[in-house]
Amino acid sequence: MNHKEDELLHCSDVKKNFGRGEGRTEALRGVSLSLLQGEMTAIMGPSGCGKSTLLHCLSGMDTLTSGEIWFKGQALHQMKEKQKDILRGTSMGFVFQNYNLIPVLTAVENVELPLLSQGESPSESRKKAMEALGKVGLYERRFHKPAHMSGGQQQRVAIARALVHNPQIIWADEPTGALDRETTDKVLQLIQHLNHEEGTTFVIVTHDPHIASITSRIIYMDSGKVIHEKRNDGGGI
Ligand SMILES: Nc1ncnc2c1ncn2[C@@H]1O[C@H](COP(=O)(O)OP(=O)(O)OP(=O)(O)O)[C@@H](O)[C@H]1O
Numbered sequence: 001m002n003h004k005e006d007e008l009l010h011c012s013d014v015k016k017n018f019g020r021g022e023g024r025t026e027a028l029r030g031v032s033l034s035l036l037q038g039e040m041t042a043i044m045g046p047s048g049c050g051k052s053t054l055l056h057c058l059s060g061m062d063t064l065t066s067g068e069i070w071f072k073g074q075a076l077h078q079m080k081e082k083q084k085d086i087l088r089g090t091s092m093g094f095v096f097q098n099y100n101l102i103p104v105l106t107a108v109e110n111v112e113l114p115l116l117s118q119g120e121s122p123s124e125s126r127k128k129a130m131e132a133l134g135k136v137g138l139y140e141r142r143f144h145k146p147a148h149m150s151g152g153q154q155q156r157v158a159i160a161r162a163l164v165h166n167p168q169i170i171w172a173d174e175p176t177g178a179l180d181r182e183t184t185d186k187v188l189q190l191i192q193h194l195n196h197e198e199g200t201t202f203v204i205v206t207h208d209p210h211i212a213s214i215t216s217r218i219i220y221m222d223s224g225k226v227i228h229e230k231r232n233d234g235g236g237i
């Protein structure tokens with residue numbers, strides 16, 4: 001195992017097939033990469049090339065067909081579901097295109113939920129959720145339900161939920177896909193701020209070159225493989 005100091009995640013020859021025989025899809029056909037702590041990475045490529053599948057595999061949400069994934073020197077590809085749950089609950093946050101907020105809960109209740117389900121006390125969970133909402137500029141809206149917030153505000157609540165447990169990495173799958181340009185810029189500024197101030201590592205799947213331009217690194221995929229990589233000196237911390 002080659003675990004470098006500033007390396008957060010390393011994967012080698014990750015393959016993922018869906019189905020068997022004739023109907024089999026080779027969604028990932030041998031992906032190897034490493035992610036450094038504090039890095040902000042964009043993953044780009046045509047629809048169906050395997051971006052979401054890669055994100056699901058690297059975060060342990062989905063199992064691999066073959067290959068290895070090491071997260072801070074731990075073999076994620078060998079972990080049982082329960083261990084992966086714990087790892088995600090302590091070290092990872094997730095942001096999706098459609099926010100995935102629970103409609104009947106208020107902003108603060110949505111944000112504190114992951115802490116409560118990890119066994120944190122209600123008072124501590126509430127305190128941390130309030131802080132996280134403060135970080136995304138939504139403290140005033142803490143008792144609003146998602147339906148009474150704009151798309152950008154809902155996505156900021158989702159970001160607060162993703163960062164409430166101080167994860168080392170946040171995985172974002174087209175986080176601004178449902179937002180207009182102006183709101184996209186606000187969410188991007190927030191992501192940049194969190195990357196700078198908290199050193200949170202971000203991996204952002206996007207179709208938008210504008211989003212990719214704020215990252216420190218762009219990984220281009222096609223047909224289940226990484227085909228190109230570009231460093232961007234202007235982005236990241
Ligand atoms: N659960 C699944 N069952 C079967 N095939 C799947 C499943 N998930 C993804 N695939 C297939 O795997 C390939 C990669 O899909 P994936 O969702 O990773 O693409 P993507 O790059 O995220 O595309 P998009 O930009 O449209 O979101 C596609 O051919 C897709 O049809």
Ligand SMILES: [Mg+2]
Pocket residue numbers: 051052053173
């Ligand atoms: Mg996708």
